[in-house]
Amino acid sequence: MQKKQEKTGLIWFRNDLRTKDNCALVSAIKANDQVVGLYCYDPRHFDINEFGHKKTAVFRAQFLIETVTDLKEQLLKLNIPLLIYNKTPETVIPKLVREYNISNIHFQKEWTPEENIVLDNIKQNLPRNIHFFSEYDQFLYHPKDSHLTCDAIPNVFTQFRKHVEKRSIVQQERQPLEIINQEATFENNTKNITLDSLGFSKFERHINSAFPFKGGETEALNRLNYYLFESKKIGFYKKTRNGLIGPDFSSKFSPWLANGSLSPRTVYWQVKKFEDSEYKNQSTYWLIFELIWRDYFKYISLKYGSNIFKLTGILNKKYSWKTDQLLINRWINGQTDEPFVNANMLELKQTGWMSNRGRQNVASYFSKTLNLDWRIGASYFESLLIDYDVHSN
Ligand SMILES: Cc1cc2nc3c(=O)[nH]c(=O)nc-3n(C[C@H](O)[C@H](O)[C@H](O)COP(=O)(O)OP(=O)(O)OC[C@H]3O[C@@H](n4cnc5c(N)ncnc54)[C@H](O)[C@@H]3O)c2cc1C
Structure with a gap:
């Protein structure tokens, strides 16, 4: 046979x-x-x-x-x-x-x-x-559960949020896997890659970094457990989330979510578990609310495709943008006329992290005060941010 x-x-x-x-x-x-x-x-x-x-x-x-x-x-x-x-x-x-x-x-x-x-x-x-x-x-609300065709994706966040909260579901996590019995084991002659082989000389984590964590699923699940069940910081999240300094004012889940070492569904179901076993308040809801913002940008990117990268943006609007290298360098190096912008830009340069409030301010300053081509600022963020995510950025 x-x-x-x-x-x-x-x-x-x-x-x-x-x-x-x-x-x-x-x-x-x-x-x-x-x-x-x-x-x-x-x-x-x-x-x-x-x-x-x-x-x-x-x-x-x-x-x-x-x-x-x-x-x-x-x-x-x-x-x-x-x-x-x-x-x-x-x-x-x-x-x-x-x-x-x-x-x-x-x-x-x-x-x-x-x-x-x-x-x-x-x-x-x-x-x-x-x-x-x-x-x-990579979604919290899978597009096939959302009952939204591409054209019907709302441009306004609140409309999007209300729609998915009412019409969609968050799927259960994929079930634990059976350990597979490989008949023939593969010979793995490949090795972990080093910073050196990617063209970097050295790396030292800044001692005051607001993101002092390591990469990987194990660390992500530890952080999730810490933020919810060990420290119960999630219970105050809505009050602290706009903070600027330190590891715990916000969840810091974004770098793991961005490279997929943490699933948004896992975060969601752990928050639900916390709400069942501990308590439910505005803060516990707000973490999910922010994950819906994350989904929203992904849906907008699904709707507008490569337009999200164009100078005229998703609304196809023409502005007169500058590309003054001196101004760009001052922004990058924290040498503008705005101390708040400077502090945040120095944080980014030295740690690869910046708070949400910081990001909003420095991005606004770059594009709306200095009128610099927003794609250059976005490109610098892409380079530096530990949590770079093409859709949210
Ligand atoms: C100019 C600019 C660029 C940004 N670039 C990125 C990026 O490249 N990658 C990225 O993950 N986020 C980006 N953000 C969104 C936001 O700043 C970060 O997600 C957030 O600061 C991450 O910190 P946290 O995990 O502690 O967030 P928390 O406040 O704890 O929020 C929990 C999670 O919700 C999601 N979230 C929170 N706020 C937002 C938001 N405004 N937009 C989308 N998702 C959100 C994130 O996945 C985050 O991990 C950007 C915001 C701005 C204004």
């Missing part, structure tokens, strides 16, 4: 760097006999962009390395090896498909132009019989 052809699946991790509540991981385990994971440090993410900024500066690079290192350890508990490369996915994936006889590729669905181009390039270099399984996995 002919032996049944075994199926091998590849989980291509990008901004879903977790094992808890991860759609791609669950679907890969269900659909295949053997599963292998992949993370590519895409060299393009460390290049200098058109505005002269390194796309990823050292703060997020370090956070990413910590995240991927932890992901590798968590996956090993499921008997899944994580292959790690300092190369583009276009170079690596076709090679792995041949080498491991991969038939299915599972990944989180993205929709922004750079991610689309990468996926198209990969598809062009693979035989047609390779199956791609992708799903949105």
